[in-house]
Amino acid sequence: SAxxxxxxxxxxxxxxxxxxxxxxxxxxxxxxxxxxxxPGQSLxxxxxxxxxxxxxxxxxxxxxxxxISRPNLTFSTLTxxxxxxxxxxxxxxxxxxxxxxxxxxxxxxxxxVV
Amino acid sequence: xxxxxxxxxxxxxxxxxxYTIYCNYSTTSDRLYWYRxxxxxxxxxxxxxxxxxxxxxxxxxxxxxxxxxRLSTLHITAAVHDLSATYFCAVDxxxxxxxxxxxxxxxxxxxx
Numbered sequence: 001s002a003x004x005x006x007x008x009x010x011x012x013x014x015x016x017x018x019x020x021x022x023x024x025x026x027x028x029x030x031x032x033x034x035x036x037x038x039p040g041q042s043l044x045x046x047x048x049x050x051x052x053x054x055x056x057x058x059x060x061x062x063x064x065x066x067x068i069s070r071p072n073l074t075f076s077t078l079t080x081x082x083x084x085x086x087x088x089x090x091x092x093x094x095x096x097x098x099x100x101x102x103x104x105x106x107x108x109x110x111x112x113v114v
Numbered sequence: 115x116x117x118x119x120x121x122x123x124x125x126x127x128x129x130x131x132x133y134t135i136y137c138n139y140s141t142t143s144d145r146l147y148w149y150r151x152x153x154x155x156x157x158x159x160x161x162x163x164x165x166x167x168x169x170x171x172x173x174x175x176x177x178x179x180x181x182x183x184r185l186s187t188l189h190i191t192a193a194v195h196d197l198s199a200t201y202f203c204a205v206d207x208x209x210x211x212x213x214x215x216x217x218x219x220x221x222x223x224x225x226x
Contacts, residue, residue, distance in 0.1 A: 033213040045213040096210045100162050103214055108156045
C-alpha cells in the first residue's frame, strides 16, 4: 500500500494566520482525501482532491477557509485560513491504495491555534 | 446521508475477557473498514471487509460484515492491556471516490 509523508506533524499558530499542510505520496493516486479530527472526536471528511480539477468540499466546509491544491498525482496541500481556536484539530490526508481498496492515512498534523 | 453508528462508545474491561464492538450503517455498502488509533497518533488499518459474510482475524481481533443487516462487528478475545486504544469503523459508500464516513469510535480501556 501507499506511504504518505505529511508535514508538519504539529504546529502552534496565532489566530488570524494561515497554515499549509502538505502530503506527499510515494505512488500516483487519483484521489486524495482530507479529514479533520477535532479533540476527542471522530474523523470528518473535509474535501476530496482530484488532480487537475477543483476539490469537492463536504457540507460545512468551504474553499475560502480550506483551499486545497493538487498539482500532480503524488502531492496535495490543505491550507487552514484565517485560523481561530475552533480550528485546533488533527488534520489527516488519505488515499486509496493497494489491491484491497484500503485507505492509507498520513501521520496527521496536530494544529493548535492560540 | 450515510450514518455510521458505533457502540459502545466507551468500554472498560478486564484482561482475559471477551467483548464485541458493533457498527451499524444506514446505506447499502459492501466496504467496511476498522481502524485503531492510539493517543496522539494517526490511524492504523486493522481490517478491510469487502463482501457480505466476510470474516477476518488478526491475533485477538476478529471482524465480520453482514451487508444485509448493515452491521459489522469487531470481536476481542481474551483481551490484553496492549489492545487499549480507540477503535473506529468506517464505511465507503462511493466505491473509493467519496472517502470514508466514520463512526464516533469506541474508546477501549483494558485493565490488568
